[in-house]
Amino acid sequence: MNTILQVNDLVTKFYTVDGVINAVNGVTFELREGETLAIVGESGSGKSVTMMSILGLIPTPPGKVENGEAIFTSFGSSHDLLQLTPAELRNVRGGQIGFVFQDPISTLNPIMTIGEQISETLTRHLRISGEEARERTVKLLAQVGIPDPELRYKNYPFQFSGGMRQRVVIAIAIACTPQIIIADEPTTALDVTVQAQIVELFRNLRESLNVAIIWITHDLGVVAGLADRVLVMYGGRIAETASVDDLYERPQHPYTMGLLGALPRMDESDSKRLVSIKGTPPDLLIPLRHCPFAWRCDYAFDRCWEEVPPQIEISSHHKVSCFYDLEKGEPRDG
Amino acid sequence: MQRYFISRLGQSALLLIGVIILVFFMVRVTGDPARLMMPREASAEDLEAFREVMGFNRPLYVQFLDFFSGAIVGDFGDSLHFKTPALQLVLERLPATVHLAGIALIFALIIAIPIGLIGGFNPGSVVDTLGRGLALAGQSIPNFWLALIFILFFAVRLRWFPSFGRDEWHSVVLPATVLGLPVMGQIVRLTRSAVLEIRGEDFIRTAYSKGLEPRTIYIKHVFRNVAIPLISVIGVQFGYMLGGSIYIETIFSWPGMGQLIEQSIGWRDFPLIQAIAVFTSVVVLGLNLITDLTYAFIDPRIRYGSS
Incomplete structure (x- = not known):
């Protein structure tokens, strides 16, 4: 599979009255054609800001993309979006x-x-007439599962339920048959049954449009059923990246392990308390000089407080930013 | 939409009845109308004769029904001072008041909306800082004082504009400026804060994510939403200007309804006061109705009756 988006060493900061917020601190990842990549992390981990930075959607000022590149390849030509x-x-x-x-x-x-x-998205990008845009909009509404699309075209948002509105937003996203859809917590605000329907819709669209999806979430349950690969972010950096199976079966980062430990499981009938990760998310006002997770990590040792861990390749699809080898139970070599 | 209109119309009618009741009884609360209207040295017989002529010796509810049935069809009796039908006197003064309030409103909007929009899109810019200063001044300077200063400076010193009356085309400039200034201040601030708020809404981010041009986003997504709070305030303010320009009209001797109110209170011309009070209410209610309809025209949530 070809890479359609390659992000290298992205750095985004927000200059506020309280100081400089180091929102994204050197993020590198790639997205392949037709792939579904989940970006997982707690609030403030930099997952949304990363995607907003790439597409110039962060408010400037106070935000500023200070470093990095985002190579987007479509129809054989590559551009640095930044x-x-x-x-x-x-x-x-x-x-x-x-x-x-x-x-x-x-x-x-x-x-x-x-x-x-x-239809304003259609007329903007495809340079088609209003009438043609209208026809295509009706088709799009049908495609995302809105009944009576002809009638619903004339309705206002308040006349739709939350799930139906999200279908409308999805129709806007797929209107011009994009190569990538960035979905920023698309199911978080919806109730559980509607969540399942929206996830199902994304699955169908992925098949029919062969579109790559970047799914930003903090819900590891949804990730397991939808994504091909997962990127775990912490403190504006990538903690771990792996295929879904690898990540769930052999998590390599103490933070990932903590997240998985905090998931309720259906196969354990006895009512165990869910494990939570001790401590609080990192203060992004402090510039990064060591591993951002060291404060909360049970395995942290001297080196974790001295350097920022680089991404270490475990296998071809599995990278982790941690000096400690969880499987061997000792610090990594080198 | 029809249901909305009919319910608003019904509410206005109820309010009008309430106003008529209030006007009638408030006038009575001020004291014995015969004593108030007649000269101090009038004898007891004169007072009694006056009561007889005016019908003040009848039971209160009879007087009220009489007043109410007249008011409904626009008959408020004759003015004591002019001896002609009160409503007709009010209607004669209406064009001057509408002229003054209309120019004042247009002046306020032409200046306030652009400043508010520029300020909202570029908070902290030079235009924004000046605009906010102007808004603060407009809202806080007492306008009867400003009226006198304007007369002193622009009419007496510079002789650019007449200091009173409505005889020349530019007579309206000074009173309209003074009347419009507080409204301008309010609308600058409202427009600015509405733009700032709407700009931060999620649906504006959606509009950017569609790749729309900034100009398209401003016009189609920001302005129309900013118009919603503006319309309600403009409607209320215009009503306030029509009914409340009493001291501006008095200071500038502007021959409108405000001046007539001031004079009729001095003359204790009760039928005229009552006519003005009820008529002004009708104007304000009508204006509110128009405001509500415009509001519904822009905002579908009102039009389709969503909560």
Whole structure:
């Protein structure tokens, strides 16, 4: 599979009155064609900011992308998204890369029909007539599972349930048949049965459109059923990246292990207390000089307080940023 | 939409009845109308004769029903001072008041909305800082004082504008400026804060994520949402200007309803006061109705009656 997005050493900071927030501290990852990549991490781990930075969606000021590149390859040509002009980047956003956000209540304009909100993306990117955009919008509404699309075109967001609104947002995201969909916690604000429907919709769309999906979440349960690979973020850095099976079976980072330990399991009938990770998320105002997880880590030793751990390759698809070898129970060599 | 309109119309009618009741009884609460209206040296017989003529010796509920049935069809009786139908006197003054309030509102909006929009999109910029200063000044300077200062400076010293009356085309400039200034201040601040709030909404981020041009986002997504709070405030403020420009009209001798109110209170011309009070209420209620309809036109949540 070809790589369509290669992000290298991305650094994003926010300059606030309280100081500099080091939101993203050198993030490197790749996304392959048609792949579903889950980015997992707690609030403030930098997962959303990473994706927003790549597409120029962080508010500037106070935010600033200070370093890195994001090579996007589509139709045989490659560009660094961070070097594009604002106008060129607008052609990518909504055209080649679609977005789905967390809260479908607030992500749609309350006083504009959902039909208009979808078709304005079409007319913007495909340069088609209003009439043609309308026809395609009706088809898109049907494609994302909205009944009576002809009638619903003229409805306003408040006339839809949360799940249906999220389907509308998904219709906007796929309108121009993008190569990548970035879904930022698309199921978090929905109740569980609706979550399952939305995950199912994404699965179908992935098949029919062969689109790569970046799924930002803190729900490891959803990840297991949907993603090909997982990227675990902590303190604005990537803690571990692996295929889903590898990550669940042989977690290599103490943080990943802690996250998996905090998951409720259906196969353990006795009511055990869920394990929580002690301590609090890192203070991003402090510049990174050592492993960001060292404060909370049971395995931390001298070196963890002296250097920032680089990504170490365990196998071809499994990388971890940790000096401690959990399997051997001792610090790694070198 | 129809249901919305009918319910608003019904509410307005109820409010109007309430106003008529209030106006009638508040006038009575101020004291014996015969004593208030007649000269001090009037004899007991004169007072009694006056009561007889005016019908003040009848039971209160009869007087009220009489007043109410007249008010409903626009008959408020004759003015004591002018001896002509009160409502007609009010209607004669209406064009001058609408003229003044209209110019004042247009002046306020033309200046306030652009400043508010620029300020909201570039908080902390030069225009924003100046605009906020102007807004603060407009809202906090007492406008009767400003009216006198304007007369002194622009009419007496510089002789640019007349200091009173409505005889020349530019007579309206000074009173309209003074009347419009507080409204301008309020609308600058409201527009600015509405733009700041809407800009931060998630649906604006969605609009950017679609790759729309910033200009399209401002016009289609920001402005229309900013218009919602603006319309309600503009409606209320225009009503306030129509009914409440009493001292501005008095200071500038502007021959409108405000001046007539001031004069009729001085003359203790009760039928005229009552006519003005009820008529002003009708105007304000009508304006609120128009505001509500415009509001519904822009915001579908109102139009389709969602909570």
